[in-house]
Amino acid sequence: MSVRQSLLAILDQGPCYGYQLRAEFERRTGSSRPLNVGQIYNTLDRLERDGFVQKGETDSHGHVYYAITDAGSAAVASWLAAPVERSQGARDELATKLAVATSLPGVDVAGIIRAQQRASRAQLDELTRVARAAASLPGPQELGRTLIAEAGIAHAEAELRWLEETQRLLSRHPEAATPLALASERPKRGRPARVETVAIA
Amino acid sequence: MSVRQSLLAILDQGPCYGYQLRAEFERRTGSSRPLNVGQIYNTLDRLERDGFVQKGETDSHGHVYYAITDAGSAAVASWLAAPVERSQGARDELATKLAVATSLPGVDVAGIIRAQQRASRAQLDELTRVARAAASLPGPQELGRTLIAEAGIAHAEAELRWLEETQRLLSRHPEAATPLALASERPKRGRPARVETVAIA
């Protein structure tokens, strides 16, 4: 939702045309990830469909302006007022992967963790470089870049801490990582079990 | 991708039918978020379309078994071998929101941050309770629940740290949070500017 809502929030400042919106979004977020222009037009279509913006006039340069509606302004206010729920709609990809991996037989979980640590550290380094570069540059446009880089740093650090914690957990309680075989049918259903319920050694 | 890949990884242990797959997934991940059954069948259709699984026979109970293909097994191996890239495909919703919010005039960013801190702390408490409950229970099924809860804890803590850091940044350098007005056209295009490029006081 963040692209959709961000574009709407920008439109709350005044009518914009598509290409301009992309520039505004990137200026404000420090172009952390480039935004494909096509997405702007998709999103504008959807926002119009939902009654949050209205397609306005085309000026002498062919710029097609979109203006926010009252419903759109209200949506922006709600968005700003409501906290972001990290849980909703987002499964933690790494945690899910490791949870599943530890339940699988013959998987080198320790190796996966080490590989992930290397990758996360590399990303942390990269983000640190980005944040330092942004801090050394002038201008209010760098705030967005800094904020987003710092958020990435915080999450990468959290990931590394969690990976270490997981290493400790698995080495201290190796029995917890017993692979789970596919559960057999409930007996009442009586299908001949192809795999046993019990853990595989 | 985590649901799709997890289901495929489970199928790598042996053929399963849809409903069983959901139970396996939830057992391994500790049902951190319940998985709608319909999604299983969607995902199986898509995996079959992509050549990673094959629809097998229906047993006497009407259970429709799916079996992994060689291509599917290879995909599982790649998934396990490759680190998760947090950056890809994922914009940080909170960071994007605050980056945009600080660029907007008349927005109470400090208030947004405080509200987010309350929400994040509440979630941290909730996850801590979940993790404690999982730790006190026996059985290898609790490992997944613990892992996922701890990951949530780590990220919630990272969020709180980042929010404090952002507070410091904004209070120490209030000039950085100067709202950005909509940029006027480039002069060469000569459209009369409706808004000024310069910052709004």
Added chain:
DNA sequence: ACAGCCATGTAACTTGTTACATGATTTT
């Protein structure tokens, strides 16, 4: 008999994302 779970599936929808087509204008 009825509630509820087991089980399969379909249809629709969301946000994000990319690739492509098209043309005007600008820069080199």
Added chain:
DNA sequence: AAAATCATGTAACAAGTTACATGGCTGT
């Protein structure tokens, strides 16, 4: 003249998610 940028748009797709229809079986 060619390359790059500005600008609008379309079409398709990915992955996740939900709501619904349908039917069998189970326990009370």
